[in-house]
Amino acid sequence: MTKFYHFNFNVLDLDRSLAFYKQALNLTPVREKEGADGSFKLVYLGDEAGSDFTLELTWLRDRTTPYDLGECEFHLAFRADDYDAMYEKHKSMGCICFENPAMGIYFISDPDGYWIEIVPEAK
Template sequence: MRILHTMLRVGNLDRSIAFYTNVLGMRVLRSTEYPTGRFTNTFVGYQSESEGPVLELTYNWDTDKYDLGTAYGHIALEVDDAYAACDKIRKLGGNVVREAGPMKHGTTVIAFVEDPDGYKIELIQKKSL
């Protein structure tokens, strides 16, 4: 078994695709419209679906906002330099909600950003060996 994807419901597909591709550097892998169901599924990621997990952005045509609830945590991305990643994300219009720095009670350098729908994405700085 392996993880295939994580699905996020998004309120504006174009805005979300722009964030995940232009700000976080993913690429669109495929997109399919389902007119009878009134939704679109777009898959984004850093590698092909056969090589690793990706994100499925589901846009329900008649819904422009979701209540994220309290059960959702975050998506985690490894970065070489969390400080530089925050600077780049901010310059590209992204929302940094926790600046890069050591995690509380630890030494791992982390940061948090939010996508346009408010989903949290943790940036974890790669540990040097």
């Protein structure tokens, strides 16, 4: 048997990313790991619901250029229990990058250009 554990995004500016995920999705650090030589730092973010699944943000000290995300044909998805309020919050933050009203979903983009899908709670 296997179980989802975490998903990774590599980030260029860890502090900026931590602030974004806190503001946009209320994700907060649940554990961290740092290289003994300071060459990397991993920060695992958890949600308010206490899910076992986490988002791992990887920061590499020697990385100075943005990551090439290709055509962004991958994404992470979150289900929102108050979809309309979340939409308004993200709209005010200016981070909505794509909307699909016909499907009832939208996407936000994080500081490194990763797309995150926001889906309404199933009714």
